[in-house]
Amino acid sequence: MNAISSRILDQHTAVRRVLPNYRSSRWTIADALKVRTDDPTTTMPVIDYNFPVMSNDVMIWDSGTLRDMHMRTVTYKGWFVLWSLAVDKIDKTNAKIYDEWHSRNDRAYIGYWYSADGVEWTWGGRLFQTSADLRPWEWSGSLVMREGSENKVDMFYTSVGAPDGNSVPAVCSGTIHADDKGVWFEGFSASTEMFKADGVYYANASEDAYFDFRDPQPFINPGDGELYTLFEGNVPGMRGQFVVGSDEMGHVPPGYAVDPGAQYGAAAIGLSRCVSNWRKGDYSRWELMPALVTALGVNDQTERPHFVFKDGLTYLFTISHHSTYTGKSTGPDGVYGFVSEKGIFGPYKPLNSSGLVLGNPSSQPYSTYSHFVDAQGYVQSFIDTIPAAGQNAESPDTYRIGGTLAPTVRLVLDGDRTFLTEVHDYAQVFAQVAWPTSLAYDVRA
Template sequence: MTSYTSRWTIADALKVHADDPTTTMPVIAQNFPTMDESVMIWDTGALRNIHGQTVTFKGWHVIWSLAVDKIDLNNDDIYDEWHSRNDRAYIGYWYSRTGNGADWQWGGRLLNTSADLRPHEWSGGLVMREGTGNVVDMFYTSEADSPINQSVPSVSTGQIFADANGVWFGGFKTTTEMFSADGIHNANSQQDEYFDFRDPHPFVNPADGRVYCLYESNVAGMRGEFTIGSEEQGVLPPGFAVDAGAQYGAASIGIAVLDDGAYKSGDFSTARWTQLDPLVTALGVNDQMERPHIVFRDNLTYLFTISHHSTYSGGLSGPDGVYGFVSENGLFGPYKPLNSSGLVLGNPSSAPYETYSHFVDPDGYVQAFIDTLPAPGEDPNNPENFRIGATLSPTVKIELDGDRTFLSEVHGYGQVYAQAAWPVGNAWDHRPATV
């Protein structure tokens, strides 16, 4: 492990508490609206530029979502379908003139099926290609669960079109794999049959102008054979005994760097990514840090990631939600957990699975999807009695105040705000040429 990898320690995670009003999602109303009755959606992201800004295209707001068509597979109830959604996930898109939740029009599938190297399309990001009029790259996870678990961050390239009536896409006919779990910087399937390796998030690092990619990963090494040392523990209270099961939490936030100039050349089929040591590990704490993403603000680097109650290890606990870390020293840290604990926004204990897959934009707007909402008066932890969401939750805003965050505003369902317009007056025109 090289010197820069930061740790989310057991001591940090002991400070995680649900229901602090500054770090808790609002309880969602039972009568939340559904964006489209024909489709169930979950992880969602806005069309953006490589600098992280949400962009409109010709005045249209565009978002992508993981999706399954709403059909009752077993002709019984819809719950099975929602809970097995990963097995049929594809990426679709929505467009809207306003970015208001009520206005999203479902555009259907984004990638051509000929682009599918594996059966499932999981999360990533939809990025306008800098210096082009309408080239767009869909970074995503190409996934299969048999004969063994395979999960490869990948990219497919297309074009976006729009007129007064709507938005559509061309291209997206082939896929290029970016890099694979190597067992050195991150766990591969031989080391950990449950390894996570997904959710590519490319961006330009303003400090050196290079393109990097974050991704969800696990710490390299054999599952079940990790030692939780003093660096993973942090400063523990007297008498605190680390549970033997703590080592089953082995999440990491991976990072790769793109060959210099490759992004400008625009040919991802030959571009080479080099994996580096992870930015943050959660060894001893939690087994999943998903959808990592980054915000550069006020000379600070904020790293956000989503995680689950169920993936904490060693008796630790925390809500499903978005967690984060901050560095005063640029991309490679050192990072410390936001709010001391790492928790940025968790679900309330009265609705512990109401939202997930939070994504923080550069202005602090946080978008997520509704998972399941307990029926009124029911035990919130009893999964038998709930309303399935499969649609976007209210957008909230957080203030980023140094190493602390505060929930500050609640907006409409599926509200998206853009920071820049494409192609006229777009932000990169005013930025130094970096790549």
């Protein structure tokens, strides 16, 4: 037996141990047929063309609050903290900013903000030392206070931009510090890769040139107290050779015919379990597990997946695009979600029947993206583009670029339904846990 097949066998054994008789849940074509744009309970508020910006020096997009391993937003010594993907605004003329914004992924780095009140933010600059970069770009992940520690912080992120096209979830660690003037970080000088796309549970570059494998969101599973991570992946298999059958279709109306292009949608919400001694800060070994939810036949991207644990239910949120729906399925850019009554392994059903939780309004279809729902239902997202008045909403000639956070909104999570109920300030953060906190478990264990 060669090294690869013995590794795959090991993974299957590990998965059977944790998940006997496991099957991924599905987001079906029939579910997606129920998506309705502009329903007021599942639609982001219209953003004012004259929105305020957090900084004149940087443009930011995917962002997240400092959190704990239970998905709760924390303050550190009273300070609110956010990380963001960022690019520097070099030339501040409008024309140049358009180029800088639209090519931003090829220069993205992770920076941070701090705030005394959760509303007014100060840009703290780069989080990592350049020695931490395994590849040229830093993409999404999560900034987490280490369980049981006074001030250790771990940035789980995606290392991207190497010529081989691989994107690799990685972790870089340091410490957080604060005084009465602000917050700063130390360390963050070296990264460790977590795991790679295997082509068995998740598509890799040789199966799918457009494969996604990124955005780690680790958490302690309330069910077994172990450390797992969610991430964005794709269903394994050769691109263009999937068969969309009755499982992927769901309960479609009579006569529904699957569009042949539907099979190009092969998104998967990935799961992996940490098998190194994470209680001592060792995040080096993980075992990939089968996807929690797949969207074969529906959509090719389920990005930044993350959990909310509430009322004994497990809410699984993910962001997706209008442009990544396939076949005849369609829906807005926004955040989608699923709920399980039996813990993280599901089965999951789509929230609001369709899966749509918050989409952009049809008058501003690309207003916001990269929504992150926290444990109290507050949702941050960034402003992408806002069309000028009177422009064609889908392809405006004149639009304003965001690069800053949108108004924070709040969701009520009520069983398998969600409702937009509150709209707060731009970039507003509400915290749940004050750190340093009482230690969640004995670190000597």
